[in-house]
Amino acid sequence: MKKGRLLLACVLLVSMLSGCGSSDGAEGKVKLEFFQNKPEAKGSFDKLIAKFNQTHPGIVVSQINPPDAETVLKTRVVKNDIPDVIALGATDTYSILAQSDIFTDLTQSKLLDTIEPNYIKMLKDITGMDRVTAVPYATNANGIMYNKTIFKEMGLSVPRTWDELIATAQKVKDNGMIPFYLTYKDDWQTNLPFNALAPNLVGIDFFKQLREGKVTFKEKFREVAEKQLKLLDYGHGDNFGKNYADGNRAFAKGEAAMYIQGSWAIPEIRKANPKADIGFFPFPTGNDPDQIKLISGVDTLLTISEDTKHKKEAEEFISFLLEPENIGQYIQEQTAFAAVKGVNQEDPAVAGLLPYLKEGKVLDFADHYLPAAMQLNSIVQGFLQNRNIDGYLQTLDREWDKVQSRK
Amino acid sequence: MRTKTNWLVLILIAVGTILILFPLYMTLTIALKNPEEMTRSVFAIPTTFHWENFRNAVNMTHFFQAFRNSALVTLCTVVLTLLTNSLVAYAIARNMNRKFFKGLYFYFISAMFIPFPIIMLPIVKLTSALHMTNLVGLTILHTVYALAFNVFVYVGYIRSIPVALEEAATVDGAGTWGTFWRIIFPLMGPINATVGILICLSTYNDFLLPLIIISDQNSYTLPLVQYIFQGQFNTDFNLAFASYLMAMLPMIIIYLFAQKWIINGVTQGAVK
Amino acid sequence: MTKRLTAFYWMTVPAVILFFIFMTLPALQGVYYSFTNWNGFGKHYDFVGFKNYVNIFTDNNVGNAYWFTFKFAIVTTILINILSLLIALGLNAKIKFRNFFRGIYFLPNILSVLIVGYIFNYLFSNVFTIWGKNSGISAFSTNILGNENLAWIGIVIVAVWQGIAFNTILYLAGLQTIPTSLYEASNLDGASRWQEFWKITFPLIAPFFTINMVLAMKNSLMVFDQIIALTNGGPGRATQSISHLIYTGGFQGGEFAYQSANSVIYFIVIAVISVLQLKFLQGRETDM
Numbered sequence: 001m002k003k004g005r006l007l008l009a010c011v012l013l014v015s016m017l018s019g020c021g022s023s024d025g026a027e028g029k030v031k032l033e034f035f036q037n038k039p040e041a042k043g044s045f046d047k048l049i050a051k052f053n054q055t056h057p058g059i060v061v062s063q064i065n066p067p068d069a070e071t072v073l074k075t076r077v078v079k080n081d082i083p084d085v086i087a088l089g090a091t092d093t094y095s096i097l098a099q100s101d102i103f104t105d106l107t108q109s110k111l112l113d114t115i116e117p118n119y120i121k122m123l124k125d126i127t128g129m130d131r132v133t134a135v136p137y138a139t140n141a142n143g144i145m146y147n148k149t150i151f152k153e154m155g156l157s158v159p160r161t162w163d164e165l166i167a168t169a170q171k172v173k174d175n176g177m178i179p180f181y182l183t184y185k186d187d188w189q190t191n192l193p194f195n196a197l198a199p200n201l202v203g204i205d206f207f208k209q210l211r212e213g214k215v216t217f218k219e220k221f222r223e224v225a226e227k228q229l230k231l232l233d234y235g236h237g238d239n240f241g242k243n244y245a246d247g248n249r250a251f252a253k254g255e256a257a258m259y260i261q262g263s264w265a266i267p268e269i270r271k272a273n274p275k276a277d278i279g280f281f282p283f284p285t286g287n288d289p290d291q292i293k294l295i296s297g298v299d300t301l302l303t304i305s306e307d308t309k310h311k312k313e314a315e316e317f318i319s320f321l322l323e324p325e326n327i328g329q330y331i332q333e334q335t336a337f338a339a340v341k342g343v344n345q346e347d348p349a350v351a352g353l354l355p356y357l358k359e360g361k362v363l364d365f366a367d368h369y370l371p372a373a374m375q376l377n378s379i380v381q382g383f384l385q386n387r388n389i390d391g392y393l394q395t396l397d398r399e400w401d402k403v404q405s406r407k
Numbered sequence: 408m409r410t411k412t413n414w415l416v417l418i419l420i421a422v423g424t425i426l427i428l429f430p431l432y433m434t435l436t437i438a439l440k441n442p443e444e445m446t447r448s449v450f451a452i453p454t455t456f457h458w459e460n461f462r463n464a465v466n467m468t469h470f471f472q473a474f475r476n477s478a479l480v481t482l483c484t485v486v487l488t489l490l491t492n493s494l495v496a497y498a499i500a501r502n503m504n505r506k507f508f509k510g511l512y513f514y515f516i517s518a519m520f521i522p523f524p525i526i527m528l529p530i531v532k533l534t535s536a537l538h539m540t541n542l543v544g545l546t547i548l549h550t551v552y553a554l555a556f557n558v559f560v561y562v563g564y565i566r567s568i569p570v571a572l573e574e575a576a577t578v579d580g581a582g583t584w585g586t587f588w589r590i591i592f593p594l595m596g597p598i599n600a601t602v603g604i605l606i607c608l609s610t611y612n613d614f615l616l617p618l619i620i621i622s623d624q625n626s627y628t629l630p631l632v633q634y635i636f637q638g639q640f641n642t643d644f645n646l647a648f649a650s651y652l653m654a655m656l657p658m659i660i661i662y663l664f665a666q667k668w669i670i671n672g673v674t675q676g677a678v679k
Numbered sequence: 680m681t682k683r684l685t686a687f688y689w690m691t692v693p694a695v696i697l698f699f700i701f702m703t704l705p706a707l708q709g710v711y712y713s714f715t716n717w718n719g720f721g722k723h724y725d726f727v728g729f730k731n732y733v734n735i736f737t738d739n740n741v742g743n744a745y746w747f748t749f750k751f752a753i754v755t756t757i758l759i760n761i762l763s764l765l766i767a768l769g770l771n772a773k774i775k776f777r778n779f780f781r782g783i784y785f786l787p788n789i790l791s792v793l794i795v796g797y798i799f800n801y802l803f804s805n806v807f808t809i810w811g812k813n814s815g816i817s818a819f820s821t822n823i824l825g826n827e828n829l830a831w832i833g834i835v836i837v838a839v840w841q842g843i844a845f846n847t848i849l850y851l852a853g854l855q856t857i858p859t860s861l862y863e864a865s866n867l868d869g870a871s872r873w874q875e876f877w878k879i880t881f882p883l884i885a886p887f888f889t890i891n892m893v894l895a896m897k898n899s900l901m902v903f904d905q906i907i908a909l910t911n912g913g914p915g916r917a918t919q920s921i922s923h924l925i926y927t928g929g930f931q932g933g934e935f936a937y938q939s940a941n942s943v944i945y946f947i948v949i950a951v952i953s954v955l956q957l958k959f960l961q962g963r964e965t966d967m
Contacts, residue, residue, distance in 0.1 A: 065635075066618075067618065067631060067634040068634070070931065071930045072618070074720045074933075075619050076622070078532050078719070078720050079531055079532065079540070081540075092933075093933075096721075096933050100720060100722060184825065184914070185804070187911065187912075187914070237820065238820075241803075241808065241822020242822070271643065272643075371932070371933075372933060373928060373932035373933060374932075375740075379915070381913050381915050382915020382917070383915070385914050403934075406734055407716060413772045417776075421780070426840075427783055427787060430799065430802060433798070433801075433802060434798050437801075449809065450806075491694065495691050497690065498687040498690035518702050518706075520953055522901065522922055522925060522942045523903075524926050525705075526708075527929075529706075529708040529709060533700070547697075552701070554698055582683075582686065587690075608789055612790075612791035614904070615903075630791055630793055647797075648798070651798060654791065655790050655794060659790075662786065662789050666782045666785075667782075673852075674848055
């Protein structure tokens with residue numbers, strides 16, 4: 001009988017727990033679901049949404065930012081329960097989803113009027129479609145961060161060529177400091193130099209020709225591979241043992257002079273040390289400083305679901321986010337750059353990058369053009385471990401062919 | 408020789424417990440330090456306890472809401488599993504000589520070996536069509552999936568209960584259902600404890616199923632929340648560890664109080 | 680008697696239906712998709728016959744994942760069983776604080792694999808390396824999870840740390856079923872400790888040994904959470920298990936159909952291994 005009472009108690013507890021479910025009083029209003037994939041940006045969007053909900057009494061926007069967001073979004077697509085407004089990076093996932101026709105066609109939309117044409121073209125290149133199904137919102141930059149204090153103490157200047165970069169690293173090393181804080185335990189981190197080297201040294205056209213079967217990695221990527229290996233000489237004792245989070249903390253504390261990273265890491269670094277004096281320069285991939293371009297891609301783009309019942313409200317929300325004041329606030333908090341013309345990033349940490357952005361000396365991330373199924377990150381990480389250049393180039397070609405043949 | 412304490416064994420066992428406890432000691436101390444103290448010494452006991460790590464972790468992860476969800480799903484799953492899975496296993500165990508039931512036995516068991524990713528997308532489709540992308544759906548799925556392992560465990564146990572008991576009850580005019588609830592189910596205490604504890608642990612700690620099933624953020628369970636937290640605040644280890652500890656704490660507390668009962672529960676069922 | 684049988688059918692049929700809908704049907708759908716080129720979410724796909732299966736057998740990433748998974752599963756299973764048997768023997772001896780120690784050894788079993796993985800991830804990177812540096816052995820002064828050749832050992836360590844708990848308790852339960860009178864008899868015969876273990880203890884706990892082997896093997900063949908928390912399959916693909924490959928390739932890589940074919944093969948492999956083990960187990964039970 002004791003057991004019976006235990007059971008009864010459980011049942012009671014359960015019914016009590018289920019009783020206190022909550023309900024929100026948003027009847028009669030249009031509810032918009034805003035799905036976004038950047039955990040770092042949740043706070044910033046929360047603020048903007050609060051402002052929007054206040055100024056647009058007929059609409060209630062709620063943000064969804066699940067873990068492993070891209071997987072969750074794909075499951076939502078399978079469920080036929082696509083969120084009304086979706087914010088994503090311009091990655092292979094976006095490309096696949098765009099090709100599945102789940103986003104509203106925005107080619108003629110007024111929303112694109114204020115957007116930098118460069119970034120609209122980037123989206124077309126990534127999807128290989130003429131239609132535009134997204135509004136580029138915030139963009140990022142991939143380059144090399146440096147600790148201004150350490151540079152000053154050692155009398156170093158910002159390197160503008162590959163040789164200067166290596167010479168600078170050597171000087172730091174000779175001074176008994178870590179030149180680059182490499183964080184290669186995370187495979188996507190090993191890919192950052194690849195993303196900078198490949199577009200500059202080989203060019204984005206390579207990927208178009210690759211799709212047509214005209215070129216191979218073996219022909220074009222030896223220099224990229226050699227330079228990637230060279231960087232390993234200027235890491236620390238445990239290059240493959242530290243991850244992105246370790247790196248942000250160590251660099252914030254001044255444990256290394258330079259840090260090969262994207263602009264998205266700046267808020268994280270400042271969380272660990274608000275006083276960190278950081279500078280940023282483009283990755284000097286070759287020896288002609290005029291030829292070097294900054295790697296910058298669409299970090300966040302905004303799309304509207306094709307199936308949404310509230311297209312008008314969704315457009316209203318996006319146009320609100322694009323207002324200079326709002327996007328300005330977003331990019332300041334996220335140390336990102338605006339895809340909207342005339343909205344500038346004023347953070348001193350990225351001042352060194354602004355001329356490149358202004359003059360349009362910009363190239364997209366290389367991996368935005370390679371299918372995710374290739375798992376480029378692990379290929380690069382594996383190569384840096386075994387240092388076998390021929391094997392690496394062969395693997396790249398083989399994986400590319402394999403993925404193509406499976407389609 | 409066997410009556411005295413064996414000191415050598417005692418020392419070895421004690422050394423072993425240090426290996427078990429060390430990671431937990433580290434979790435506790437890191438959760439209570441702040442970054443400055445970490446740089447001073449990684450191993451030492453913190454000089455001042457930074458309880459605010461816990462307060463911040465609670466606020467950032469909406470801990471109590473996630474805990475309520477986890478507790479709800481876990482409790483319901485345990486109760487439902489005990490009541491339904493035992494019944495199914497009983498029918499199978501008493502009819503293993505019939506092809507149908509023997510077939511069922513292997514049918515259920517073989518599902519133990521289905522890799523979860525293969526059913527993941529179809530499940531997502533199905534649950535959304537049935538409006539089950541919520542905590543209730545999660546509970547039902549956990550209960551149904553538990554059948555595979557539990558049928559295996561229960562059938563073995565029920566077959567060790569003599570049929571004579573039921574025959575006596577049948578003679579007294581009790582039906583099959585009545586026999587089960589009044590005679591067999593009460594005899595299954597030990598195995599129910601085993602199954603209940605194991606289901607409780609696996610449901611509470613599961614993260615892949617809720618990740619793909621639950622759409623509403625207010626319905627997130629504790630492991631899911633930890634997974635987000637890992638991505639969001641990974642530079643602050645002290646905060647992250649406080650949050651890990653919080654997620655593990657409910658189970659640890661239950662374990663501290665019911666340790667003997669839990670271990671006996673697990674073992675009693677297994678001995679049969 | 681027929682009325683009784685009807686009741687039995689009613690007890691099982693609802694469960695069978697639910698189980699079929701939520702387990703078998705999705706699995707069959709998975710098998711169906713393995714003959715297509717569906718990417719997992721698009722509206723269109725074509726039938727490709729056995730192309731996915733043919734490609735699997737020529738894909739060295741699949742071979743690599745199988746190699747890692749089996750290496751990991753065999754080493755983990757053996758280590759877990761040896762260690763937990765030793766601990767169980769120790770806990771079964773006449774020692775002080777027995778219940779206290781028993782409680783400690785079972786503790787890891789109640790913790791979430793994911794969170795334990797996160798904790799160890801930190802320890803491997805920031806704590807064990809401190810010892811490595813102090814001891815002066817260069818191989819241990821760096822994070823072993825970042826080393827192509829050693830990373831799998833890190834995952835074994837975490838899996839064993841957590842896996843010992845359950846098996847120890849099962850062995851302990853087995854040991855307690857052995858009547859002490861048997862040992863007293865062998866003491867009189869002058870048998871050594873070693874003989875005593877192999878002649879009396881081991882045969883009597885053999886069923887526990889087999890069930891522990893089956894469970895540990897099955898769990899390690901399906902290893903997933905540890906990989907996610909510790910290495911994410913890296914460095915390179917050095918620690919990519921089969922489930923991790925299916926998950927990452929099928930979802931992040933958008934090759935759902937291809938990885939479904941991989942899952943079908945994986946299911947067959949696990950089922951065959953487990954059936955063989957279970958046959959072995961049942962053979963033993965009838966021997967006794």
